[in-house]
Amino acid sequence: MPISRGRENRQYSLVSCVTRLRAPGAGGNLSDIEEANGIIVVADDDKVLQTLYAEMLRAEGYQVLLAADGVEAIDLLTNESVDLGLIDVMMPRHNGFDVCRIIKSRQKTLFTPIVLVTVLSSSQDRINGIRAGADDFISKPIHSAELVARVKSLVKLRRLQNELAHCETGLFSLALSSEAKDPYTEGHCERVSRYAVALGEQLKLSSDDLSTLKRGSMVHDIGKITIPDHVLWKPSGLDEDERRQMEAHPIIGERFCAPLRSFKKSLPIIRWHHERLNGEGYPDGIRGEEIPLLVRIVQIVEVYDSLTTTRVYRSALTPNTAIATLRDEVLKGWWDGALTEIFADLIPGESSPICAQPKKAWEITPNVARKVS
Numbered sequence: 001m002p003i004s005r006g007r008e009n010r011q012y013s014l015v016s017c018v019t020r021l022r023a024p025g026a027g028g029n030l031s032d033i034e035e036a037n038g039i040i041v042v043a044d045d046d047k048v049l050q051t052l053y054a055e056m057l058r059a060e061g062y063q064v065l066l067a068a069d070g071v072e073a074i075d076l077l078t079n080e081s082v083d084l085g086l087i088d089v090m091m092p093r094h095n096g097f098d099v100c101r102i103i104k105s106r107q108k109t110l111f112t113p114i115v116l117v118t119v120l121s122s123s124q125d126r127i128n129g130i131r132a133g134a135d136d137f138i139s140k141p142i143h144s145a146e147l148v149a150r151v152k153s154l155v156k157l158r159r160l161q162n163e164l165a166h167c168e169t170g171l172f173s174l175a176l177s178s179e180a181k182d183p184y185t186e187g188h189c190e191r192v193s194r195y196a197v198a199l200g201e202q203l204k205l206s207s208d209d210l211s212t213l214k215r216g217s218m219v220h221d222i223g224k225i226t227i228p229d230h231v232l233w234k235p236s237g238l239d240e241d242e243r244r245q246m247e248a249h250p251i252i253g254e255r256f257c258a259p260l261r262s263f264k265k266s267l268p269i270i271r272w273h274h275e276r277l278n279g280e281g282y283p284d285g286i287r288g289e290e291i292p293l294l295v296r297i298v299q300i301v302e303v304y305d306s307l308t309t310t311r312v313y314r315s316a317l318t319p320n321t322a323i324a325t326l327r328d329e330v331l332k333g334w335w336d337g338a339l340t341e342i343f344a345d346l347i348p349g350e351s352s353p354i355c356a357q358p359k360k361a362w363e364i365t366p367n368v369a370r371k372v373s
């Protein structure tokens with residue numbers, strides 16, 4: 001399928017990113033990730049121990065930043081690009097527990113691993129450390145092999161988390177940049193995501209399901225990145241080949257996101273958002289209960305947003321007319337009627353998240369000929 005060079009490069013860089021994350025089998029061979037060298041903050045008011053720990057870590061290729069008390073440790077952990085903090089429990093100006101608690105309470109440093117150095121026999125230190133959010137403990141006297149093994153493991157995990165976060169951000173950016181090319185669909189994914197979460201909250205879905213809805217909605221049309229602009233923007237009358245290209249976007253989107261484990265639960269949303277309850281949808285023609293609840297939610301809000309925004313092939317409908325159209329389509333056997341009614345109840349009210357519609361006066365266009373959205 002022809003795609004522009006710019007798109008191609010964006011795709012390949014992302015594929016490269018997720019390929020490095022993709023692991024054989026169960027999905028995780030840390031040794032495949034880049035080497036575990038990193039930047040470590042060593043915090044201890046005992047200069048001899050501080051130097052000893054630093055030498056152990058430098059011998060393994062880590063860069064070490066030294067802190068003599070809690071305040072210095074917090075400053076380095078907050079303002080430097082640090083992969084891990086090795087923090088002694090007993091220190092002046094904030095002990096190790098305080099440092100850990102503060103670092104774990106800040107969004108910027110929440111995921112920075114903290115290893116607390118404790119006295120061997122102190123189980124209370126460990127309990128306090130767990131409460132403060134410590135990732136691991138190491139007891140004095142420290143043995144080089146143990147220190148290096150724990151640091152290496154946590155730094156690799158940290159790198160893996162960073163890669164994953166970058167890939168997710170990349171996917172969202174790609175989805176947004178794709179729709180931003182078309183002034184008629186700009187903002188569509190974010191609105192669909194917002195509406196889907198609002199409907200999910202109304203249904204009292206779990207936070208895990210809400211996250212799945214949010215992710216899946218944001219990237220549900222990411223497969224359109226491969227559709228040529230002249231097909232994407234064609235007002236009407238797609239020929240057979242063009243329709244085939246258009247209808248391939250759910251499968252392409254699913255393949256695109258499949259390597260990312262955090263998107264695993266969202267894949268049905270991406271693949272099946274154009275299915276219909278009566279089996280007339282695509283790409284698989286599944287029907288009824290075969291279409292999962294989260295997919296049925298996205299279907300309704302996705303159609304609603306498409307109907308209430310102007311498209312190249314028609315004017316926007318008012319919210320009420322859009323709901324009436326959805327109800328007509330429920331009668332045709334396309335969408336879930338119960339979900340449609342719950343969604344319809346969300347629309348009135350100034351505080352409703354659904355109410356953030358474009359503010360133009362919408363002209364009602366009867367008998368809308370819907371194009372693939």
Ligand SMILES: [Fe+2]
Nearest residue numbers: 220221273373
């Ligand atoms: Fe779509």
